[in-house]
Amino acid sequence: MVDLKEAPKAMQLDVVSIFPDFFRGILDCGLIKRAQSGGQLRILLHDLRDYTEDRHRTVDDRPFGGGPGMVFKPLPVFRAVEAIKSGEPEAAIPVILLSPQGRLLRQPVVEELSRHRRLILICGRYEGVDERVAEYLATDELSIGDYILSGGELAAAVVMESVARLLPGVLGNEESVAQDSFGLHRVPGEPAAQGLFDCPHYTRPADFRGMRVPEVLLSGDHEEIRRWRHRRALEKTWRKRPDLLNDVDFSEEDQRLLEELKQASSPILSQGG
Ligand code: 9D3
Numbered sequence: 447m448v449d450l451k452e453a454p455k456a457m458q459l460d461v462v463s464i465f466p467d468f469f470r471g472i473l474d475c476g477l478i479k480r481a482q483s484g485g486q487l488r489i490l491l492h493d494l495r496d497y498t499e500d501r502h503r504t505v506d507d508r509p510f511g512g513g514p515g516m517v518f519k520p521l522p523v524f525r526a527v528e529a530i531k532s533g534e535p536e537a538a539i540p541v542i543l544l545s546p547q548g549r550l551l552r553q554p555v556v557e558e559l560s561r562h563r564r565l566i567l568i569c570g571r572y573e574g575v576d577e578r579v580a581e582y583l584a585t586d587e588l589s590i591g592d593y594i595l596s597g598g599e600l601a602a603a604v605v606m607e608s609v610a611r612l613l614p615g616v617l618g619n620e621e622s623v624a625q626d627s628f629g630l631h632r633v634p635g636e637p638a639a640q641g642l643f644d645c646p647h648y649t650r651p652a653d654f655r656g657m658r659v660p661e662v663l664l665s666g667d668h669e670e671i672r673r674w675r676h677r678r679a680l681e682k683t684w685r686k687r688p689d690l691l692n693d694v695d696f697s698e699e700d701q702r703l704l705e706e707l708k709q710a711s712s713p714i715l716s717q718g719g
Contacts, residue, residue: 455486457610458488458490459487460566462494462527462566462569463569469599469602477617492526492530497521497525498521499522504519505518505519514573516573520576526568539566540559540585542588544570547587557612565609567602570597571596572597642679643679643686643690662674680704684711685713
């Protein structure tokens with residue numbers, strides 16, 4: 447008999463999509479597979495067509511008021527979510543609609559999601575989903591970035607992986623320790639993704655077709671290496687994503703370092719943050 451109180455805390459993701467097969471390869475590989483076999487994650491795929499009520503299993507219809515394309519009908523989506531929630535006494539499960547109009551998925555949002563015991567993910571397609579789904583059924587609307595996809599499936603997969611790696615026990619010791627071992631300056635309580643970029647990494651050979659690994663890394667001087675890595679992390683962030691630096695609380699030493707870097711180089715490209 448399994449004692450439920452002792453069972454590992456696991457997260458369950460219920461995904462509603464017209465292409466459940468899209469996720470098969472993702473569930474069977476790498477970190478997400480490991481999280482599932484380790485018992486930290488359970489992913490249930492639901493075919494939206496199973497929740498239709500007509501003979502043709504129709505999920506979409508033409509938009510009221512005219513215009514091109516098709517819109518997901520509300521009924522199958524509502525029925526799917528109601529069926530998934532049934533058996534859950536208290537229905538406080540977040541219902542997340544993946545949509546280009548959603549709030550942007552960034553690491554703090556991923557952290558927030560990872561604290562729930564269950565999530566329901568709804569993948570839209572076509573021109574979109576009947577607005578009543580966003581207004582009355584979904585508790586949250588998420589986008590993974592400002593570019594156009596054909597549907598929410600890829601976005602749901604991004605949510606899956608980014609959340610799975612935060613579940614306790616999913617990352618191996620090496621990986622999680624590696625995240626913290628560089629002594630980089632970060633926003634307290636936030637992971638590297640919201641702080642600074644990592645420093646550059648190199649492996650053997652030390653000379654690859656005349657492209658040499660920075661000498662300091664071969665020196666064995668660990669204090670010198672630590673300072674070099676920190677400086678390069680600051681520099682890389684300043685050059686590639688200067689917007690990220692706005693969110694970081696720097697020590698006085700780092701502020702001096704940054705001023706130096708800003709004198710010496712300019713951003714390669716500016717991206718909106
Ligand atoms: C051609 C229709 N578009 C008008 C500009 C609106 C539109 C509706 C539905 C565009 C894309 C989609 C399908 N995309 C998603 O469902 C989606 C998405 C995305 O496209 N980009 C970033 N994140 C996400 S999350 C879901």
